[in-house]
Amino acid sequence: MLNEDIKTVAHDCGDCPIRHRAVCARCEADELERLEEIKYYRNFQAGQTIIWSGDRMDFVGSVVSGIATLTQTMEDGRTQMVGLLLPSDFVGRPGRDGSPYDVVATTDMVMCCFRKKPFEELMADTPHIAHRLLEMTLDELDAAREWMLVLGRKTAREKIASLLSIIARRDATLNLQTQQNSLVFDLPLTREAMADYLGLTLETVSRQISALKRDGVIELEGKRHVTVPDFSRLLDEAGDDSDGGMLS
Amino acid sequence: MLNEDIKTVAHDCGDCPIRHRAVCARCEADELERLEEIKYYRNFQAGQTIIWSGDRMDFVGSVVSGIATLTQTMEDGRTQMVGLLLPSDFVGRPGRDGSPYDVVATTDMVMCCFRKKPFEELMADTPHIAHRLLEMTLDELDAAREWMLVLGRKTAREKIASLLSIIARRDATLNLQTQQNSLVFDLPLTREAMADYLGLTLETVSRQISALKRDGVIELEGKRHVTVPDFSRLLDEAGDDSDGGMLS
DNA sequence: CGAAGCGTTGAGATAAGTCAATTAGTGTGG
DNA sequence: CCACACTAATTGACTTATCTCAACGCTTCG
Structure with a gap:
């Protein structure tokens, strides 16, 4: 664990293609080490639902490659996509159990997941993660609002x-x-x-x-x-x- | 209509009506003290524009009383409201100079403002503020996305x-x-x-x-x-x- | 009083939706 | 290898929800 502990499929954060853009972008070496301890990779196939609206989520994570969508659905089936998740985007919400949206892979995807509980603890300790997440969330909020103009007026x-x-x-x-x-x-x-x-x-x-x-x-x-x-x-x-x- | 005429003499954080919901909700006594040093109150009249889209902002702050709207406008005049700011809501974005939206008071308003630079420094020091702001931003993001369903499909x-x-x-x-x-x-x-x-x-x-x-x-x-x-x-x-x- | 702001209502125009037929591409199995 | 089914996409004809333009009513205010 102290040395280069190479997991079967696991990539090293140093080589990670989204290293500089994801939630871990600002992490120091020691913080990365702690992240590596709680991270694991998951693959999803095109069309696969990653999270069902309302379901309990036990992880959060980053999109490494591929594309996913966030959608909301009404009882009668009308659906609205509320977000597009691209590589480096963050999935899940620390401090809340379920997702209010369906998250669906539209292409084959790889996600870098963190177990939620340890991630939350890590967030409390290391300001770099929390700060980066705030920054990313503010960006997403701006994007969502820009999209409101598209939906409402264009x-x-x-x-x-x-x-x-x-x-x-x-x-x-x-x-x-x-x-x-x-x-x-x-x-x-x-x-x-x-x-x-x-x-x-x-x-x-x-x-x-x-x-x-x-x-x-x-x-x-x-x-x-x-x-x-x-x-x-x-x-x-x-x-x-x-x-x-x-x-x- | 109002029994109590709220004259906003409440300059002490202890008496503040939004103390438990605003960005300062989680602050300890010492953090509040530092906030008090950089805060000031501003009044706005109904109809007054608080921030013009694109303008430089030198402050952030919380709505104490009254209501404001966030709007985006296209060149030809079509406008879309992208947010409604109610008491305790946060205005402005730490780490960015301008607002992408117009912020307009729709009723008479009182805002508790913080000079932006010192506020950002304070945020770096005190995790309670950054954490609360993240929480509020995530809530706003959820609200924005719910509104996307309203705009797109209802x-x-x-x-x-x-x-x-x-x-x-x-x-x-x-x-x-x-x-x-x-x-x-x-x-x-x-x-x-x-x-x-x-x-x-x-x-x-x-x-x-x-x-x-x-x-x-x-x-x-x-x-x-x-x-x-x-x-x-x-x-x-x-x-x-x-x-x-x-x-x- | 007259003007200005806000809201309601009507009649007709139109952008987008609905329903339906057709094409193209892709994989499956006899 | 060809039929077959299946899905994604296109296109047409018709319907409709919402917009546009316009008239009018109600308050408020100078």
């Missing part, structure tokens, strides 16, 4: 453009493959999932994507592969001001 | 019912005046502000309120004074499951 076309620009922006920061001005990425969501994110029907999503394609705002290859020839044009369609600082 | 009638039940619930916890099963409160928002909260037009808000009144879900005296004869009926109209635990 047209279907603007909603689609907003979603595409968010995905494009994320992909650009993760994969760093901007060629000139044009962006290329794969949609990680089905039309139905997009509809649930945007508060639309899947038919409307499909129609608006076709319209954006027809108008040359995007190019489609197959159903999922998207090229954005002019990102500022897309932002324009989203109703956001100028380029949002991304091309700077 | 009908106009359900939206109105949702808003009324939130206001009713808040009023019940603040004023503790539940008479049997029926709740009475005043709407703190104009029809237009409600529309901005709900992603509707003010005409639709007006029509749906009239409809709920016609159907006996609510009773109206004047434009603002609301009686809810049967709270579970209201929750039913909101599309939420049963009583949400409030009458327990």
